[in-house]
Amino acid sequence: xxxxxxxxxxxxxxxxxxxxxxxxxxxxxxxxxxxxxxxxxxxxxxxxxxxxxxxxxxxxxxxxxxxxxxxxxxxxxxxxxxxxxxxxxxxxxxxxxxxxxxxxxxxxxxxxxxxxxxxxxxxxxxxxxxxxxxxxxxxxxxxxxxxxxxxxxxxxxxxxx
Amino acid sequence: xxxxxxxxxxxxxxxxxxxxxxxxxxxxxxxxxxxxxxxxxxxxxxxxxxxxxxxxxxxxxxxxxxxxxxxxxxxxxxxxxxxxxxxxxxxxxxxxxxxxxxxxxxxxxxxxxxxxxxxxxxxxxxxxxxxxxxxxxxxxxxxxxxxxxxxxxxxxxxxxxxxxxxxxxxxxxxxxxxxxxxxxxxxxxxxxxxxxx
Numbered sequence: 001x002x003x004x005x006x007x008x009x010x011x012x013x014x015x016x017x018x019x020x021x022x023x024x025x026x027x028x029x030x031x032x033x034x035x036x037x038x039x040x041x042x043x044x045x046x047x048x049x050x051x052x053x054x055x056x057x058x059x060x061x062x063x064x065x066x067x068x069x070x071x072x073x074x075x076x077x078x079x080x081x082x083x084x085x086x087x088x089x090x091x092x093x094x095x096x097x098x099x100x101x102x103x104x105x106x107x108x109x110x111x112x113x114x115x116x117x118x119x120x121x122x123x124x125x126x127x128x129x130x131x132x133x134x135x136x137x138x139x140x141x142x143x144x145x146x147x148x149x150x151x152x153x154x155x156x157x158x159x160x161x
Numbered sequence: 162x163x164x165x166x167x168x169x170x171x172x173x174x175x176x177x178x179x180x181x182x183x184x185x186x187x188x189x190x191x192x193x194x195x196x197x198x199x200x201x202x203x204x205x206x207x208x209x210x211x212x213x214x215x216x217x218x219x220x221x222x223x224x225x226x227x228x229x230x231x232x233x234x235x236x237x238x239x240x241x242x243x244x245x246x247x248x249x250x251x252x253x254x255x256x257x258x259x260x261x262x263x264x265x266x267x268x269x270x271x272x273x274x275x276x277x278x279x280x281x282x283x284x285x286x287x288x289x290x291x292x293x294x295x296x297x298x299x300x301x302x303x304x305x306x307x308x309x310x311x312x313x314x315x316x317x318x319x320x321x322x323x324x325x326x327x328x329x330x331x332x333x334x335x336x337x338x339x340x341x342x343x344x345x346x347x348x349x350x351x352x353x354x355x356x357x358x
Contacts, residue, residue, distance in 0.1 A: 052225045054259065055354060082351055084225075084320055111320045114313075114329070117349040126314075127296035127354035143295075145354075 020093060023085055023107045027116035030108050034078060035120065037137045043075045043159060044134040045152075048108075048120075050082045051095045055145045056129040060101065062149040066156065067103045069149075075156070077103040082128060085109040135159050184293005185309045187346045191217070191301065194288045196251065196281035197264065199271035204279045206249070206307065213245030214310070214337055216330070217301040219294040221252045222270050223261035224353035226319050227297045231274055233315055233322060234298075237330070238278040245305075246334055248278040253289035253297070258356035289355055296352030302333050310337050313348030 024030035034046055047063055049056035060079070067077040079101070083092045088107060096105060110116060117126050121141040124130055131152075133140040138159055146152045185191055195205045206215050218234060220227040238248040256263035264282045271280045283289050292301055293312075302311035311333035316325045329348045336343045 053353060055356070111318050111324070112326075113319070113350045114317050114327075114348045117351070124349070125295040126349045126351050128351065129354075 020096060021081070021088055021105050021107050023088065023109050025109050027108065027110040027112075027119065030080075030106070030110070031116075031119060034080070034106075035132070035134070037134075039136070041074055042135070043070075043156070044132075045075065045077045045156065046080060046132040046134060047077070048080045048082060048128050048130045050128060051087075051091055052083070053128050059129060059146040059152075060099065062146050062152045063103055064101060065149045066152055069153075070156075079103050079105045081105055081107045083107060131155070133159055184291065184295075185301065185312070187309055187312065189309050191303050191307045191309055192288070192291050193307065194251075194281070194283075196283060196288065198282075199264075199268045199276070199280045204249070204281060206303075209247055211245060212247060213305050214334070215303040215307070216241065216246055216248045216334070217292070217303060218248060218250045218298055218315075219253050219289055219292070219296075219300075219355070220250050220298040221254045221262045221353070222266050223254070223259045224297045226350070226352050229319050229322075230298050230315055231276075235274070235277055237315070240331075241334060242278075244338065246338070250276070250278055250280045251283050251288060252280065253283045253286060253294055254356040255286060255358050257358045262356070286357060294355060296354055298350075298352060300330055302330065302337065304337060311343055311346055313345075314350035317348075317350075319350060 034044065045063065045066065049060065051057065063077050063079065066075070081092055085107065092107065113126065117124050121132070123141060124143055127143065129145060130141065130143045131146070133156055140155065140158060142155060193206045195203050198204045206212070216237060220230065220234070234248060234250065242248065252262055252267055254262040260266070267280055267282060298315060300311070300313060300315055301309055304310050311330065313329060315330045317327040317329065318325045329345065333343045
């Protein structure tokens with residue numbers, strides 16, 4: 001019963017988010033789409049953040065800048081919000097609108113974090129922000145804050161091409 | 162000049178983060194501390210008589226995950242202090258990074274929520290790097306010899322206390338108390354990174 005209520009709540013949120021933020025209820029579904037190796041030449045920069053996380057919010061402009069700079073170079077930025085699903089309308093969407101964020105934003109709502117943190121990367125302690133650089137089977141993981149766009153770009157360029 | 166100062170500050174912050182990664186593993190003996198509490202007194206584990214273990218929880222004021230666990234931490238102290246496993250909460254954050262984590266704000270929060278456990282301030286951030294705490298909340302369960310027995314989360318659902326399937330910390334305390342093997346000995350949860358400047 002609890003699961004049904006949760007499902008209905010999440011579906012309701014998704015329907016009302018003007019399709020701006022897709023909510024992933026399970027990690028598996030999210031992993032399929034964003035973390036598992038892909039057979040293409042695209043580089044994915046995946047950043048885990050939340051509106052309540054001050055260091056995360058501080059580094060968002062660097063991701064935005066890189067997203068624009070590399071728009072025609074097959075680099076895609078994806079910002080994975082760990083905000084609470086119930087605050088999508090009240091907090092996340094207004095935040096995106098106010099900051100005029102152009103990068104793709106999705107929300108990962110799977111609350112059983114102990115089951116999936118190691119699947120993102122075994123080195124991850126669970127603190128955010130974290131950033132992954134993914135291309136094909138190559139994966140670089142960083143649990144740190146970025147302080148400049150240059151610093152972020154340096155890590156991006158560490159991917160072997 | 163301003164840039165130079167920023168670089169220095171960032172370098173220190175980065176090195177602190179690296180240190181924090183190299184903390185205690187299961188089986189290590191944890192350090193005691195002597196930290197100021199919101200009751201105005203300094204506290205250490207050594208002053209607790211007849212403790213069978215210690216529940217050290219790095220937590221703070223500002224972090225939403227810490228807030229979600231406040232009531233659960235109070236309940237843990239109610240349940241386990243009498244059984245010889247007191248909760249000791251430590252705020253590891255530098256208040257310069259977030260004013261909500263200042264000692265004065267800790268005192269206010271402890272009063273508002275009637276904290277029934279010591280809420281200590283890691284002034285100068287000397288203790289959390291030794292433990293290897295990286296986020297709030299971050300739990301270290303110690304036995305009476307201060308050997309680390311469990312590291313990680315309080316339970317498996319921060320957001321919804323009614324939808325908890327596994328009470329990791331309570332299971333660990335019960336196993337420790339019964340002299341049984343703790344399983345799992347480590348768990349992970351999302352948390353706020355510990356703030357250094």
